[in-house]
Amino acid sequence: MHGSPHIVSDVMTHTVVAVGRDAPFKDIVNLMGQWKVSALPVLEGEGRVIGVVSEADLLPKEEFRDSDPDRFTQRARLTDLAKAGALTARELMSTPAVTVHPDATLAEAARTMAQRKVKRLPVVNEQGMLEGVVSRGDLLKVFLRTDDDIAEEVRHEVVAELFPAPVEPIEVKVSHGVVTLTGRIRDTSMVPVAARLVRAIEGVVDVECHLTSASALTGTR
Secondary structure, three states: OOOOOOHHHHHOOOOOOOOOOOOOOOHHHHHHHHHOOOEEEEEEEOOOEEEEEEEEHHHHHHHHHOOOOOOOHHOOOOHHHHHEEEEEEHHEEEEEOOOOOOOEEEEHHHHHHHHHHOOOEEEEOOOOOEEEEHHHHHHHHHOOOHHHHHHHHHHHHHHHHOOOOOOOOOOOEOOEEEEEEEEEEEOOHHHHHHHHHHHOOOOOEEEEEEEEEEHOOOOOO
């Protein structure tokens, strides 16, 4: 799309803090606090991602610190109880790591986050080597696009393609990310298509189509 950041590599954070599999519990907590992140990739070798340690992996140590879980809880939460006694990233990490490739679309990354219930995704290449991290906040950067930038893309990528010869010029207005199309066209069956294509443009919050039939000019039906 015209000038639109639409893949993970466009918005990801390239400078990433990570830990090795033998990183101690307290070092992990300190790094999360220092870098203000909720999860850290766990690496081995030259930088291959083998897992992720998140705040959720660390909390069982505090949750079960002064409790004696009953037998039902022990059976139901074996993994959490094991993490409560963990000392290193190797014992704490969730593996295999949920990752994304740098050429994935932002929509694909967002779906992965939603389905796997994670806030951050390590970005890895084909060999599984860490290249960056993308967060929920990174995916929302597309909504920082200016209204003028969005309007230009709508005119070039949607209006010019779907309505190359409109009955009258189609007006494109964008206010706070809401796109409004106004004008007369020859085929109103294309209106839903236009709305769908505009909505797919990154940074668009909503679409309002006020496109009427050319027959309205003559009063014919």
